[in-house]
Amino acid sequence: xxxxRYFGLAVIVAVLLVLPLxxxxxxxxxxxxxxxxxxxIVLGLNLLIGFAGQISLGHAGFIGIGAxxxxxxxxxxxxxxxAAMAAGAAAAGLLAALVARPIFKLKGHYLAMATLGLGFxxxxxxxxxxxxxxxxxxxxxxxxxxxxxxxxxEKAWYWVMALVLSISVWASLNLIDSPFGRxxxxxxxxxxxxxxVGVDVVRxxxxxxxxxxxxxxxxxxxxxxxxxxxxxxxxxxxxxxELVTMVxxxxxxxxxxxxxxxxxxxxxxxxxxxxxxxxTVAFGAILMLCMIFLPKGLVPTLAAKLGRSx
Amino acid sequence: MLAQFxxxxxxxxxxxxTYALAALxxxxxxxxxxxxxxxxxxxxxxxxxxxxFFSQMGLPMPVALTLxxxxxxxxxxxxxxxxxxxVKGAETVTLIIITIGAxxxxxxxxxxxxxxxxxxxxxxxxxEPIEVLGATLQPQSLWxxxxxxxxxxxxxxxxxxxxxxxxxLATSYNRLASELVGINTNWVLFISFAxxxxxxxxxxxxxxxxxxxxxxxxxxxxxxGFVAAVVGGLGNGLGAVLGGLLVGVVEAMAAGYISSAxxxxxxxxxxxxxxxxxxxxxxxxxxxxxx
Numbered sequence: 001x002x003x004x005r006y007f008g009l010a011v012i013v014a015v016l017l018v019l020p021l022x023x024x025x026x027x028x029x030x031x032x033x034x035x036x037x038x039x040x041i042v043l044g045l046n047l048l049i050g051f052a053g054q055i056s057l058g059h060a061g062f063i064g065i066g067a068x069x070x071x072x073x074x075x076x077x078x079x080x081x082x083a084a085m086a087a088g089a090a091a092a093g094l095l096a097a098l099v100a101r102p103i104f105k106l107k108g109h110y111l112a113m114a115t116l117g118l119g120f121x122x123x124x125x126x127x128x129x130x131x132x133x134x135x136x137x138x139x140x141x142x143x144x145x146x147x148x149x150x151x152x153x154e155k156a157w158y159w160v161m162a163l164v165l166s167i168s169v170w171a172s173l174n175l176i177d178s179p180f181g182r183x184x185x186x187x188x189x190x191x192x193x194x195x196x197v198g199v200d201v202v203r204x205x206x207x208x209x210x211x212x213x214x215x216x217x218x219x220x221x222x223x224x225x226x227x228x229x230x231x232x233x234x235x236x237x238x239x240x241x242e243l244v245t246m247v248x249x250x251x252x253x254x255x256x257x258x259x260x261x262x263x264x265x266x267x268x269x270x271x272x273x274x275x276x277x278x279x280t281v282a283f284g285a286i287l288m289l290c291m292i293f294l295p296k297g298l299v300p301t302l303a304a305k306l307g308r309s310x
Numbered sequence: 311m312l313a314q315f316x317x318x319x320x321x322x323x324x325x326x327x328t329y330a331l332a333a334l335x336x337x338x339x340x341x342x343x344x345x346x347x348x349x350x351x352x353x354x355x356x357x358x359x360x361x362x363f364f365s366q367m368g369l370p371m372p373v374a375l376t377l378x379x380x381x382x383x384x385x386x387x388x389x390x391x392x393x394x395x396x397v398k399g400a401e402t403v404t405l406i407i408i409t410i411g412a413x414x415x416x417x418x419x420x421x422x423x424x425x426x427x428x429x430x431x432x433x434x435x436x437x438e439p440i441e442v443l444g445a446t447l448q449p450q451s452l453w454x455x456x457x458x459x460x461x462x463x464x465x466x467x468x469x470x471x472x473x474x475x476x477x478x479l480a481t482s483y484n485r486l487a488s489e490l491v492g493i494n495t496n497w498v499l500f501i502s503f504a505x506x507x508x509x510x511x512x513x514x515x516x517x518x519x520x521x522x523x524x525x526x527x528x529x530x531x532x533x534x535g536f537v538a539a540v541v542g543g544l545g546n547g548l549g550a551v552l553g554g555l556l557v558g559v560v561e562a563m564a565a566g567y568i569s570s571a572x573x574x575x576x577x578x579x580x581x582x583x584x585x586x587x588x589x590x591x592x593x594x595x596x597x598x599x600x601x
Contacts, residue, residue, distance in 0.1 A: 055403055102586040108402050109346050113540045114585050116533070117578035124575040237529065241410055248407055277422050284414025291408045292396050 008256045009169050016162040020155075029154035031270060033226065036161035037219050039262035040168045042246045043255065044215025049244065050253035051176065052208045053188035054104065057112050058119020059243050062213040064126055064235025065092040066220025071141045071230045072132050081144050085221035092217030093210045100206040116237065123235040138231030141224045157226055164222075165259075168215075172255045184208060188253070249290050251297025260299050313444030318566040319559060320442075324451040324520065326558020327458040328354070331513030332535025333542065333550035334465065335506030341482030341545050342495075342502035345394060345405050349413035350510055351532015356382040357511025358523030359420055362429040371434075379511045385416065386507025390500060413528065421525040433519040454516045461509065462551055469547070478502065482545065510535075530574065534561075537577040541584055543591030553592070556580075 023029050041063065048054050069088025073079040079087070103114045126133050133139060144151040151160055175181050183204050186194035195201050224230045233239065242265060250261020268286065272279040294301050332350055339347045357378050364374035389412045397404060434453050439446040469475035480488045481498045489495055514523065514531070521527075538557045542549025557577045565573040584592060 049403065055406075057406075099582075105589050106585055109340075109544060110540065110585055110589060110591075112346070112402070112406065113536065114582055117537070117581045120533075120578040121575050121582075124572060128571045237533075241407075244403065245407055245410075248403055252403070278418065280414050280418030280421065282418075284411040284416075284418060287411030287414065288393050288408050291400075291404050291411065292393065295397060295400055295404050 006173070009166070009173065012169055012256075012259065013166050016166065020158065023158075026154045029158050031267065033154065033157050033161050035263045035266040036165045037223055037226070038243070038246060038266050039165055039259045041216050041219045042243060042250070042258040042262045043168050043172050044212035045243055046247045046250075046252065046254070046258040047172065047175070047184070048208050048212040049247050050251075050257075051181065051184045051188060052205060054205060054209065055112050055115065055244070056209075056212070057116040057237075057240050057244065058122070059115075059212070059216055060235045060237070060239035061119035061122035062092045062096065062216035063220035063223070063239070064122055064232070065095070066217030066222075067141075067224040067230045067234050068126055068133055068220075069217070070221040070224045071139050074142050075139065076132065081142065081221075081225060082146065085218060088221050089214045089217045092213045096210045096213035097206060100209045101202065104202065104205045104209070116240070119235065119237060119240050123232055123237070126232040126235055133232070136232060138229055138233075140229050141227070143228065144222075144225035151225070161222075169255060169259065172258075176255065180204070180207075185253075245287055249287075249294075249297055251299040251301070254297060254299045254303075257297050257299035261297070264298075314566070316443055316445035318562045320445060320447050320451060322559035322562030323555060324448075324454050324558070325517070325562065326538075326555040327454045328513040328517045328531065328554075329535050329538040329557050330458060330551045330554025331461065331509045332532060333538035333554045334461075334547060335509045336536055336539040337542075337545055337547055337550045338478075338502045338506040338509070340539070342478060342499050343394065343398075345409065346402075346536065346544075347389075347503075347506065348406060348409040348532065348536075349389060349416060350506065350535055351528035351530070352413045352416040353382045353386060353507040353510030353528075354514035354531045354535075355420065355523065355525065355528035356385065356416065356507075357514030358431070358518035358527070359424055359429065359514075359525065360511070361431055361515045361518060362523065363424060365431065375515055378515055379508050382511035383504045383508040386503040387500060389507075390503035394503070395496070395499065413532070417525055417528060424525065426525060428522050428524045429518075430522045431515070431518045448520060450516075450519045454520075457512065457516055458551075461512070465547065474501070534577050537581045540581055540591050543593040546591075546593050549591065549593035556592075 019032065023032065041059075045056065045059055048056055066085065066088040069091060070081060070084045073084035073087060074081055099118060103111065103118075106114055127136050129135075151157060176185075183194065183199045186197070186199055187201055187204055191201050220234060223234065246261035246265045247258060248261070249265065250259065251257025268283065269279060272282045275282055290298075296304075332354055335350050335353065336346060339345055339350075360381055361375055361378035364377050365371060367374070369377070389409075393408050393412055394405070397408065433448070433450040435449045437448070439448060440452075467475075469479055477488070477493045478498050478501065480491075480493055481495050485495055488498075510532075534557060535554070538553035539550050540553070541556060542551070542553030557580065560580055561573055561576045564576040
């Protein structure tokens with residue numbers, strides 16, 4: 001069991017090490033970097049949706065917080081990028097902690113509605129506070145620098161993200177195997193039963209929500225520095241939906257599923273670009289087909305086919 | 311003062327009526343299947359866009375409008391048959407994503423077919439504004455309110471006085487028991503989608519002369535309809551109507567008195583406040599979980 005867990009991580013690390021041999025240009029690197037960024041966000045979101053069983057339809061709002069914290073604090077207030085990133089993560093975590101208690105009293109569709117509403121409010125604020133955010137047109141962001149070393153160019157970003165992704169996968173695997181992870185899974189199975197055996201249900205839900213918000217915010221900061229520009233679109237509803245879709249298509253409650261889902265859905269728009277004008281239709285159709293025929297997601301379905309429990 | 315207040319109230323109630331129709335659509339489908347149909351907003355868009363398309367084809371207005379209600383109803387049924395029926399009883403997240411997929415397909419097809427332009431319909435009975443205590447009321451607003459009121463009365467009659475309506479209500483209370491007494495619950499599901507798509511389309515048609523329409527108006531209208539349904543307590547028909555009007559009025563007041571830039575945020579602030587303090591909406595039933 002333990003062996004097969006880390007087998008997947010080894011595969012990911014190996015792929016990340018070998019991949020640069022096959023990446024021919026900046027465009028390829030860019031695609032892989034964005035896949036890795038999404039994968040890390042989706043890992044956090046999957047802890048919330050897949051393991052704890054709590055849906056969030058407003059997660060892009062937290063990405064937006066990170067992205068704009070980095071953009072605004074570094075440009076308007078001359079903060080160093082790492083400090084701005086930490087401030088964004090703290091803000092996202094604090095907001096998540098504040099709203100988590102009332103939000104997690106809700107279930108099912110009410111929870112979906114509340115998280116969706118939160119995301120919308122954040123996105124609209126980012127669009128409207130033009131003095132700070134540049135409004136709908138967005139604003140430029142300075143490059144990332146760590147202790148005087150500037151991360152510039154696709155290759156440098158590739159290795160940074162490869163490292164971040166590997167660590168995130170490893171951390172998620174360990175977290176799920178810890179008492180914390182077992183409590184989360186118990187909570188997904190039955191809240192009442194886990195309460196009866198002494199799991200503090202609310203505390204765990206709040207903790208996982210805050211954690212996934214912090215993950216998302218940090219990746220928002222990373223995206224902002226990497227792209228060098230940020231628009232309110234990072235926080236919009238469609239982005240939240242994309243992220244949830246990555247979780248579900250890869251496989252809920254599957255660490256490797258998160259990575260697979262993020263990789264596939266980041267690549268999809270590129271693959272669909274050839275169907276000029278039909279991208280939206282194709283994207284929607286693929287979502288529906290995946291959900292109808294593979295409701296458990298790709299990785300768990302394949303794992304079950306191969307007769308191995310994930 | 312009063313005139314200004316009335317002005318905001320009129321515009322709020324008018325948009326609110328559209329939200330109410332959308333919220334009724336959500337309620338119908340939710341009751342029949344426990345599905346929140348995120349494609350509901352696309353039916354509002356379809357109604358408006360098809361009405362424009364059919365009337366520009368030169369069809370007489372009544373025919374064009376009827377078609378603009380019937381076609382979305384058929385689309386609703388197709389969505390139900392192809393996407394909802396095969397996954398009955400799936401997890402909430404799965405169903406949410408399937409209906410979001412359906413909404414993307416519908417929006418994408420309209421974008422390819424009719425383009426990204428913004429369209430309008432002529433008002434049904436002219437643009438001569440009516441003066442009320444210093445505020446002006448568009449005749450089209452009366453159409454929106456009148457038709458919505460008729461729909462609400464019609465639905466009330468349907469659910470309380472006809473066998474089919476009662477069969478649908480029974481299914482929403484207890485599917486298995488309804489099947490046992492001989493109700494065809496698949497038929498109920500089928501009709502719910504047709505009716506809710508038609509209601510959405512109707513709302514979309516009525517409001518197009520006032521707010522204009524384009525291929526992408528569905529998301530916001532649909533989500534606000536969803537807010538209205540949740541405000542009223544999911545599954546509660548009367549709650550949905552009152553929720554719709556409330557969301558519309560609060561939005562218009564906030565836009566008028568506070569900030570028009572934050573107009574679209576208002577329904578979501580409202581819903582968060584309501585859910586925080588009344589987790590089942592304003593008119594939702596008390597539910598105890600069975601373990």
